[in-house]
Amino acid sequence: MRLSTKAQYAVRAMVRLNLEQKDSPVSIREISTHENISLTYLEQLFAKLRRGKLVRSVRGPGGGYILARPAADIKVDQIIDSVEETLIPVSCMDEFGNCACSDQCVTHTVWQELGERIRGFLSSVSIEDLTNDARARIHRQREEQRKTE
Amino acid sequence: MRLSTKAQYAVRAMVRLNLEQKDSPVSIREISTHENISLTYLEQLFAKLRRGKLVRSVRGPGGGYILARPAADIKVDQIIDSVEETLIPVSCMDEFGNCACSDQCVTHTVWQELGERIRGFLSSVSIEDLTNDARARIHRQREEQRKTE
């Protein structure tokens, strides 16, 4: 029951993108350094994020990526969908809760509800939420440092 | 973000065990036929369930397995724990929400909360709940059949 690193990286990258974004695009290299993720691997992920219409790309020098929508409108579950990881806990079920053997199967109900809860939670968290969280964290860290100096 | 079949099978097997259990033990072979799971694979799973103290085994002719506790006291999350599948969505985190880099990491909060929700839900569902659900389902099926006859 683990998220793949692909999904984890994608979310981290998106948050980082929003943290670093001012007016100009953010290059993949910048994200790679900050988040310590292989540059070539990130390229793959961003290709998917672009296809999922969560980011827009700008080519050429000074280019990079920008969020395609306001951070508050981008939810974690959309990011995970984009990199093609499912949020459904069992392989026999589709996104509507349909199974081949929905009547015989004794565990249908649990997995369906579980899937709904996972989706429900992750669709309630936006990139903006996480960015604010991260900012608060960075701020707190600075305070701590000041104290110890 | 999928449960392994191991976890799925284990839950199905436990529900089936409770469905079939009257006063005598239920053999693994019986479960294998009902749930259509490889007998030898089931053996592995029940070994783990036994070590997790969720079932007790009875050897000899007429032997098999019985639930170690009332069905209402056995929760789905315990079964999944027994077969050694984690419910924590990321590998960097332990069961208490501790990470090596909890302060730098921008996504710590989401994964921790997600993990808590998954655990929360699965610990609220007991084998008894699922068994009743299955009984109701079987009943409904019979009704349907009667109508079409």
Add this chain to the structure above:
DNA sequence: GCATTCCTGAGCATTACTGTCAACTATTAA
């Protein structure tokens, strides 16, 4: 042109998953 950046697809090593097999031990009905 040329450096910078994104873009694409192939490839590959490692690991996890799913399941099988064979041999062994314990229990008990007859």
Add this chain to the structure above:
DNA sequence: TTAATAGTTGACAGTAATGCTCAGGAATGC
């Protein structure tokens, strides 16, 4: 006692997914 039943163990193997690299190509701005 003995045969039948059933659990126990550990090794093994095929397959698929994962996580990542590499080599090159295409767009863009200077």
